[in-house]
Amino acid sequence: MRRIEGIDLARGLAVLGMVTAHVGPDSRWLEIADGRSAALFVVLSGVSVALMSGGARPVDGVRRVQARVKVLSRAFILLGVGVALAALNTPVVVILPTYALLFAVAACLLRTRVSTLLVGAGVVVLLAPALRVLLEGRITAELNGGGIIDLVIGEYYPALVWIAYLLVGLAVTRxxxxxxxxxxxxxxxxxxxxxxGYGSAAVLTRVLDAGPTLSRLITAEPHSSSTPEVLGNIGVALLTLVACLWLAERLPRLVAPLAATGALALTAYVGHLLVIWLLGPDVVWLPTVGGWLAFMVVIVGACWASRATVGRGPAEWALHRVAARAADTGEVRATPVGDPT
Known part of the structure; x- marks a missing residue:
């Protein structure tokens, strides 16, 4: 079954939003990309896992095993790529290790019902932020490369909290x-x-005389991973997804460049980090409008041209190739609904 262009469009906006958060100039309008883009990216990871395992009609038997192997294969590859990118020591916190961990968790949830996924997401949104703060007080974790502890409760992409985005993505696709x-x-x-989400943060931060710990739990600041921020980010992600599905169905030619960027999201993400590494940290610490626009134009143009001529990007090709080989039992080949890579 052919890809769902609206999902590619949403993924394209997510990856461009993360690029903007890294190299975009200081602007109140561009601040909207900070945190929300990464959250949308993870919601779409849940969408991708659901599509790889049958979409609204989950596969069974051998096909489910194949889908689980594909998801786990992607998780291992993404973890390796993420660790390698983190080793470049750019001034960017790499999302891929947490993304890989969430993919591995998702492999265990392929049979989970929509209602259970939504309840699970709700429990995580309500309880995980406070649990994370509690665990932080008991466990010392090094940031940006502190191993599994950092992946679970670290500062920017704590899997303990961010799994809520994955669960929502799985649920809406099912x-x-x-x-x-x-x-x-x-x-x-x-x-x-x-x-x-954002409304409760606006009210609570004004009416409560909160100390440092409580302030972390009621703010909606980007990457605070608080209940208000996560709930608000989920809302923005869902609205963005619906808007992208609508636009892609009605204006396919207009959104084609951005949809192509989403189809090659991993290549775009890895590529922009390599460029940051080559250019040096000033491109992040001292961003300019011209530099940001150059990143946007080159990424979108290269992805659009690559999709039109080659199909997949190099990262997507490698990911698909390895996962397909790992899942090939020699008996039945799974037919995913719109393979996201």
């Missing part, structure tokens, strides 16, 4: 993203989550 009823529910749910 509920069938093509169905108008599902999209209406996502539109309403996304709006409610956005208002409750």
């Amino acid at each position: 509920a069938d993203l093509r169905a108008p009823r599902t999209r209406a529910a996502l539109l309403i749910g996304g709006a409610v989550a956005t208002v409750l």
Whole structure:
């Protein structure tokens, strides 16, 4: 089954948002990309896992085993790539190790019902931020390369909290993203989550005389991984996904460059970090409008041209190739609904 262009469009916006958070100039308008783009990226990881395992109709038997192997293969590869990128010591916290850990967790959730996924996401949103703060007080973790502890409760992408985004992505895809009823529910749910998340932070931070610990739990600042921030980010991700599905179906030619960027998201992400490494840390610490626009134009242009001529990017090709070989039992080949790579 062909790819869902709206998902590629959303993924393209997510990766460009992360690039903007890294090299974009200081601007109130561009600050919206900080944190929210990475959250959307992880929500879409749940979407990808669900699509690899049958979409709204999960595969069974050998096909489920193959899907699980594909997901785990991707997790191991992404972990290796993430560690290698972190070793470059750029002034960017690499999301791929946490992304890989969440992929590995997702491999265990292929049979989970939508209701269970949503309840699980709700429990994580409500309890995990406080649990993370509690664990931080008992465990010393080195940031940006502190091993499994950092992946679970670290400062920027703590898997303990960010798994909520993955669960939401799995749930909405299992509920069938093509169905108008599902999209209406996502539109309403996304709006409610956005208002409750950011609204509660706006109120609580003004009415409570909070100390350092409580302040961390009621703020909606980017990468605070608090309940209000995570809830608000989920809402924004759902609204963005619905908007992208609508736009891609009605204006496919207009959004084609951004959708191509989403289809080659891993290549774009890895490539921009390699360029940052080559150019030096000043491109992050002293960003300019011209430098940011250059990143945007080159990334979108290269991805659009590559998709039109080659199909997959080099990172996507390698990821797909290894995962497909690992999952090939020699008996039945799985047919995923829109393989995300």
